[in-house]
Amino acid sequence: AQRVTQPEKLLSVFKGAPVELKCNYSYSGSPELFWYVQYSRQRLQLLLRHISRESIKGFTADLNKGETSFHLKKPFAQEEDSAMYYCALSLHYGGATNKLIFGTGTLLAVQP
Amino acid sequence: DGGITQSPKYLFRKEGQNVTLSCEQNLNHDAMYWYRQDPGQGLRLIYYSQIVNDFQKGDIAEGYSVSREKKESFPLTVTSAQKNPTAFYLCASRTGGGNTEAFFGQGTRLTVV
Numbered sequence: 771a772q773r774v775t776q777p778e779k780l781l782s783v784f785k786g787a788p789v790e791l792k793c794n795y796s797y798s799g800s801p802e803l804f805w806y807v808q809y810s811r812q813r814l815q816l817l818l819r820h821i822s823r824e825s826i827k828g829f830t831a832d833l834n835k836g837e838t839s840f841h842l843k844k845p846f847a848q849e850e851d852s853a854m855y856y857c858a859l860s861l862h863y864g865g866a867t868n869k870l871i872f873g874t875g876t877l878l879a880v881q882p
Numbered sequence: 883d884g885g886i887t888q889s890p891k892y893l894f895r896k897e898g899q900n901v902t903l904s905c906e907q908n909l910n911h912d913a914m915y916w917y918r919q920d921p922g923q924g925l926r927l928i929y930y931s932q933i934v935n936d937f938q939k940g941d942i943a944e945g946y947s948v949s950r951e952k953k954e955s956f957p958l959t960v961t962s963a964q965k966n967p968t969a970f971y972l973c974a975s976r977t978g979g980g981n982t983e984a985f986f987g988q989g990t991r992l993t994v995v
Binding site: 776779802804806813815816820821822856858860868870871872873875 | 917923927930974
């Protein structure tokens, strides 16, 4: 079955420390992967997607098909990075890609 | 003001009653989704719709129903068959599938009393 796994419910780091939020997926097709972020009292919003291969707010994520992973990384955490982070997978069905599933989320807490 | 709107923000229901949550978007998006968000369980997909008059069950569809009579609207009905309906419900939409970005509503918190 298709699945997105985020093993850490909570990740607490100090400001300036490196951050890695883990995401593994289970899907036999060609995956489309995303990271979404929810800041306190704000809507869930897109952070980045693997197809763009870009850095957003200092975050990057690389798709590793061999390890079926899409970990989110940032070299130096900032306090404003504190938020809930969700990894998401878009699934293909008969050419009409539609289904979008999420992991359980990781709460990142950056301590001063 | 463009975007995706859920209403109401808070909803109370008596046990045994059906209740309908509203989701409207003016982004001209084809695909729409309903998720349930519970602490520690992330977002779980209830139903999704690719186009008007078409929708598919997600991973936890039991006790829920939807309709997609208009492109802009995707209401979710929580029926009395849903055993644990108290939760936070999120609606989302996106242009299509693949790598397109999903936009989310602000959510509806349903409490069964």
